[in-house]
Structure formats: structure tokens, C-alpha cells
Amino acid sequence: MVSFHPDAKFLTDFAAGNLALSEAICVAAHLEFCSKCRSHVQQLSDLGAQLMSRLEVEPMPVDEQDAGDDGFDALMQRIDAGDTGMSISPAPAPAATARVSSANPLGLPRVVQKLASEGVQSLKWGQFGKSLRIAPIRIDSESRETALYDIKAGGQMPEHEHRGEEITVLLKGSFSDAEGKYVKGDFVVRHAGERHQPTATLDTDCICLVSLEQPVKPSSVWYRLLEPLVQYRLSGLSN
Ligand SMILES: [Zn+2]
Numbered sequence: 001m002v003s004f005h006p007d008a009k010f011l012t013d014f015a016a017g018n019l020a021l022s023e024a025i026c027v028a029a030h031l032e033f034c035s036k037c038r039s040h041v042q043q044l045s046d047l048g049a050q051l052m053s054r055l056e057v058e059p060m061p062v063d064e065q066d067a068g069d070d071g072f073d074a075l076m077q078r079i080d081a082g083d084t085g086m087s088i089s090p091a092p093a094p095a096a097t098a099r100v101s102s103a104n105p106l107g108l109p110r111v112v113q114k115l116a117s118e119g120v121q122s123l124k125w126g127q128f129g130k131s132l133r134i135a136p137i138r139i140d141s142e143s144r145e146t147a148l149y150d151i152k153a154g155g156q157m158p159e160h161e162h163r164g165e166e167i168t169v170l171l172k173g174s175f176s177d178a179e180g181k182y183v184k185g186d187f188v189v190r191h192a193g194e195r196h197q198p199t200a201t202l203d204t205d206c207i208c209l210v211s212l213e214q215p216v217k218p219s220s221v222w223y224r225l226l227e228p229l230v231q232y233r234l235s236g237l238s239n
Pocket of ligand 1 (some may be wrong): 002004005030034035037038181191
């Protein structure tokens with residue numbers, strides 16, 4: 001059962017279209033697993049619509065109204081457009097939950113399938129040590145880094161400290177760290193200065209969608225050995 005959710009600010013900013021695309025994708029992925037947050041976003045959207053109607057603003061052009069019918073479609077358009085600055089419409093997130101099908105063997109959220117339209121396996125996966133693979137996703141020019149992480153069953157990520165906010169959405173499997181255990185759908189936020197060392201559970205691989213505000217600071221020898229690779233991966237981004 002999902003027990004870690006985006007806070008009220010994330011949901012409000014999502015409904016208002018104020019999140020960076022990388023963060024919005026993480027919230028959208030969570031919403032596909034979480035009916036509670038979907039209904040919160042719906043309420044916020046309804047409230048926003050009421051406020052707008054009280055302000056008696058000019059009616060939106062028809063094509064924008066269409067986009068407003070489904071926040072998910074608007075997000076997809078934003079991804080297609082490479083984030084042209086169009087806001088995510090104040091509309092409910094998709095009601096459909098991620099389903100396992102032949103076209104989507106891992107049952108990943110639609111927003112993630114969209115990012116990897118040729119299939120998740122077609123992404124450029126880099127191997128880091130025995131148990132960690134990372135596939136960077138370039139989605140826009142913002143300074144956040146977006147990536148899929150695949151931690152082998154029982155595998156441990158290097159301990160690391162964050163220089164900025166990190167959002168992790170669990171898409172498959174589960175992992176734990178000193179703070180607790182996280183399962184599919186959980187939306188976990190870590191802040192600058194926090195250190196942790198996630199470990200995938202023994203029975204299954206763990207796949208996460210990760211949005212990083214800043215590159216992490218390595219805090220173990222093991223990770224320092226990997227740093228040239230990691231820095232290469234991050235080149236052209238925030239540093
Ligand atoms: Zn939720």
C-alpha cells in the first residue's frame with residue numbers, strides 16, 4: 001500500500017501547473033498509483049476553476065480547453081513540446097492505474113512509458129557497480145536531472161548525501177533505508193544535507209523514477225571511484 005505522498009504544496013503546484021516538468025512527471029507517476037492524491041488534485045482543480053469563474057476571465061481558446069479536460073494529456077503535450085512553458089492544466093490526473101500488458105510488461109506508469117517510447121529497455125542504461133543501473137532521461141533544459149534507477153534485488157546503492165532536493169517514485173519492487181521501507185507508488189522526498197543508503201529488497205529488482213535538484217555528493221570510497229563516470233553522465237547539466 002502506498003504510504004508516502006507528495007505534500008499539499010506539491011499537489012497544489014501540480015494542479016496549478018507550477019512545477020518544473022521533471023517534478024510534475026514524478027507527481028503524475030505517483031497519481032497513477034494513488035487514488036487519494038488523485039482526488040486531492042481533482043478538488044484543487046475544481047477550486048481553481050471556481051476561482052477563475054469568479055474572476056470572470058476571458059474564456060480560453062477552444063484548443064486549450066480541450067487540453068484542460070485531461071491533465072495527463074496536457075503533461076504529455078508538454079513533454080512532446082520539450083517543455084515550451086505551457087502549464088499543466090488544472091485538471092484531474094489520469095484515473096487509470098498502471099497496468100501490466102504485453103506492450104508494458106513492467107506495468108510502468110503511462111508517463112514513464114511516454115518518456116521511453118521505444119520501451120524502457122531502449123533507454124541508455126549505464127551500469128554502476130554490480131547492482132545499480134541508471135538511465136538518464138533528458139526532458140528539458142532545466143537544471144534538474146531525471147533518470148530511471150534499476151537496483152538489483154538485494155542490491156545496495158552507495159551511501160550518498162544530497163546537495164539539493166531528490167524525489168524518488170517507486171515504480172516496481174521496494175527498497176528500504178534507515179528511515180523506512182518504500183513500496184510501489186511511494187513518493188519519497190529527500191532534502192539537501194540528508195544522507196541515505198537505499199537497499200532493494202531481496203526478492204525483486206527495484207525500479208525508481210528519480211528527479212534530482214543537484215548532483216549528489218559522494219560520501220563513500222566506492223562512490224568516489226565511480227565519480228568520473230557519474231560526472232561524465234552529469235556533464236552539461238547543472239555544473
Ligand atoms: Zn498519494
